[in-house]
Amino acid sequence: MPYRSTVHESLAAVFQVRQLRTTSAGRPELAVLLWQRALDPERGTWALPGGRVCDDEDIETSARRQLAEKVDVCEVSHLEQLSVFSDPDRVPGERRIASAFLGLVPATTDPRLPTDTSWHSVAALPPTSFDHGVLVAEARARLAAKLSYTNIAFGLAPPVFTMSELREIYRAALGYDVDSTNLQRVLNRRKVLSPTGDTAPPGPTGGRPATMYRFTDSSLRVTDEFAALRPPG
Amino acid sequence: MPYRSTVHESLAAVFQVRQLRTTSAGRPELAVLLWQRALDPERGTWALPGGRVCDDEDIETSARRQLAEKVDVCEVSHLEQLSVFSDPDRVPGERRIASAFLGLVPATTDPRLPTDTSWHSVAALPPTSFDHGVLVAEARARLAAKLSYTNIAFGLAPPVFTMSELREIYRAALGYDVDSTNLQRVLNRRKVLSPTGDTAPPGPTGGRPATMYRFTDSSLRVTDEFAALRPPG
Numbered sequence: 394m395p396y397r398s399t400v401h402e403s404l405a406a407v408f409q410v411r412q413l414r415t416t417s418a419g420r421p422e423l424a425v426l427l428w429q430r431a432l433d434p435e436r437g438t439w440a441l442p443g444g445r446v447c448d449d450e451d452i453e454t455s456a457r458r459q460l461a462e463k464v465d466v467c468e469v470s471h472l473e474q475l476s477v478f479s480d481p482d483r484v485p486g487e488r489r490i491a492s493a494f495l496g497l498v499p500a501t502t503d504p505r506l507p508t509d510t511s512w513h514s515v516a517a518l519p520p521t522s523f524d525h526g527v528l529v530a531e532a533r534a535r536l537a538a539k540l541s542y543t544n545i546a547f548g549l550a551p552p553v554f555t556m557s558e559l560r561e562i563y564r565a566a567l568g569y570d571v572d573s574t575n576l577q578r579v580l581n582r583r584k585v586l587s588p589t590g591d592t593a594p595p596g597p598t599g600g601r602p603a604t605m606y607r608f609t610d611s612s613l614r615v616t617d618e619f620a621a622l623r624p625p626g
Numbered sequence: 627m628p629y630r631s632t633v634h635e636s637l638a639a640v641f642q643v644r645q646l647r648t649t650s651a652g653r654p655e656l657a658v659l660l661w662q663r664a665l666d667p668e669r670g671t672w673a674l675p676g677g678r679v680c681d682d683e684d685i686e687t688s689a690r691r692q693l694a695e696k697v698d699v700c701e702v703s704h705l706e707q708l709s710v711f712s713d714p715d716r717v718p719g720e721r722r723i724a725s726a727f728l729g730l731v732p733a734t735t736d737p738r739l740p741t742d743t744s745w746h747s748v749a750a751l752p753p754t755s756f757d758h759g760v761l762v763a764e765a766r767a768r769l770a771a772k773l774s775y776t777n778i779a780f781g782l783a784p785p786v787f788t789m790s791e792l793r794e795i796y797r798a799a800l801g802y803d804v805d806s807t808n809l810q811r812v813l814n815r816r817k818v819l820s821p822t823g824d825t826a827p828p829g830p831t832g833g834r835p836a837t838m839y840r841f842t843d844s845s846l847r848v849t850d851e852f853a854a855l856r857p858p859g
Contacts, residue, residue: 397681401632401712401723448630448721451712476707477725479634479684488681490634490723492710538848542775615771 399488403456404443404478404525406532407466407496410549410565413514421500423565424512425529426464430522431509434485439513440522441529442466443491452492460496466504471497471548471613475531484523495532497548500562516568537567543615544585547608555593555603583616585609632721636689637676637711637758639765640699640729643782643798646747654733656798657745658762659697663755664742667718672746673755674762675699676724685725693729699737702729704781704846708764717756728765730781733795749801770800776848777818780841788826788836816849818842 407426412419427439442464446455453472460466475493483489498504506512513519515533518526539545540563549562560573580586587609592602640659645652660672675697679688686705693699708726716722731737739745746752748766751759772778773796782795792813793806813819820842825835 396633396678399632399634401634445629446632446712446723449714451714452710452723453712474709477685477710479679479686479725481682481684490679490685492712542848615775 401446404441405494405496409498423515428510435522438522441525456494469496501551634679637674638727638729642731656748661743668755671755672752689727704730734784
């Protein structure tokens with residue numbers, strides 16, 4: 394049986410918690426990096442960065458290259474595979490099977506973007522290309538799930554932060570508020586954070602100087618295993 | 627730039643906890659389904675079931691079809707995507723990009739297998755084809771991780787079981803023993819199990835009749851979220 398020509402591509406939903414200019418309330422939001430298609434099909438819609446996997450690279454190498462080449466994002470703090478998007482009709486024309494990725498950029502970096510590319514609030518996406526909106530939703534769901542049983546917030550947080558800054562990151566990424574005291578208690582118990590020894594200067598309303606923290610690890614680990622199921626020793 | 631011809635394939639590591647004939651000690655082990663290659667390349671090595679994704683199917687449909695057609699496994703209790711294996715040189719000849727899957731079969735089913743196919747202890751694999759051994763290791767690691775923060779054991783357990791039978795499933799899947807009392811306490815707290823109302827007849831040594839349980843859900847859910855990070859309400 395002859396097979397249809399098939400391309401394998403990588404596509405990355407890169408998230409950052411940032412102050413979007415369009416936000417009047419002024420609180421940071423979870424944002425995703427999109428570029429606007431200048432050509433058909435679906436001209437004018439917003440697409441995730443990505444493209445064809447080259448012969449000499451694996452899919453993760455390809456995803457990192459496309460982020461560097463196409464949207465000038467050279468450093469992601471975390472990149473992980475999501476599912477593969479393989480509906481035979483997901484794009485018109487030649488079949489494209491897409492390996493989806495979740496990428497994270499720390500809140501304090503501000504990559505220089507090409508003119509067709511910008512950050513968009515995940516809560517208010519513009520019209521997206523093909524199945525890219527579904528991919529963004531899957532990436533966000535994965536992020537929210539991993540916030541609850543891993544240290545993945547290291548990928549979104551600045552290098553050092555106060556607990557109230559970290560709470561803003563969690564609020565933006567989860568889409569709802571979390572209690573600062575509970576958050577601190579949980580993260581301390583899981584040994585996810587380390588105090589830096591410094592304090593932040595008090596804000597305009599005064600009060601105690603806030604303790605500065607950093608994430609103990611800068612790669613993903615599961616923090617919330619069943620204690621009863623840990624390996625012996 | 628011209629591109630090398632590339633095939634997209636699915637490959638599934640299907641696990642079952644079963645009594646393997648080669649085990650003298652007689653306790654059930656985590657087993658994986660492999661078939662022996664009759665042709666080169668790598669003739670005689672043991673491979674995971676899978677194959678080329680057809681034009682009219684997505685990768686999960688393809689994985690299920692190949693399991694049914696090639697190893698006669700028509701029912702898996704759980705099937706989930708692992709990572710994509712995409713090293714340009716992972717197999718000789720035409721490039722093959724493989725979507726890997728983890729599949730689970732309940733301990734009580736005994737699928738009829740083709741003559742070239744058999745169950746093998748994950749702890750003592752025969753020589754495996756290409757990168758299939760790495761894939762089995764990744765599948766096993768995913769299973770062990772998910773045993774600690776999800777209800778994934780529903781995919782390996784019989785429909786109803788005693789706590790000591792379930793403990794054998796966990797022991798085999800994790801590769802180390804777990805305490806039965808702890809296991810029961812943790813699973814009860816997470817509301818993963820429901821008592822059926824029946825008891826098992828006492829064994830040859832007598833004792834109290836054992837309570838029979840079943841898994842409350844037959845699809846995957848995360849059971850072990852940070853309580854502090856649950857959505858409101």
